[in-house]
């Protein structure tokens with residue numbers, strides 16, 4: 762089929778639709794492309810199920826540990842000290858700690874990060890600051906989030922039974 766001129770039109774100024782999350786499986790490392798609207802996903806390679814719950818932190822002086830395969834957003838008013846293990850991370854506020862991100866990290870303008878960031882990819886905007894250690898890329902070792910185990914009740918091993 763010949764190419765029509767309409768197929769060759771490019772729109773360089775049009776923002777990229779961010780419809781897809783690019784992650785890696787926390788269990789087997791396989792690359793995952795999943796719709797931003799999906800709430801859960803099962804790895805096509807190792808079948809590990811994962812929830813994609815998004816978390817927004819907009820408070821001051823939070824000390825916390827967060828685990829999710831979804832996206833964590835630390836808003837401009839947030840000041841978080843803790844360990845984050847997640848699918849994607851956007852920092853607009855202040856973060857100190859150890860982050861393990863199975864997809865993209867975005868440090869926005871005026872954000873402050875320190876500590877250790879392990880991620881598949883990283884964007885640092887003009888005006889953002891970072892002090893610490895970075896391990897970025899497809900081979901970076903990224904710890905899996907500690908997610909709730911699936912419901913499982915076996916009276917033989919359940920100490921409550």
Ligand SMILES: [Zn+2]
Nearest residue numbers: 786789804807
């Ligand atoms: Zn997997």
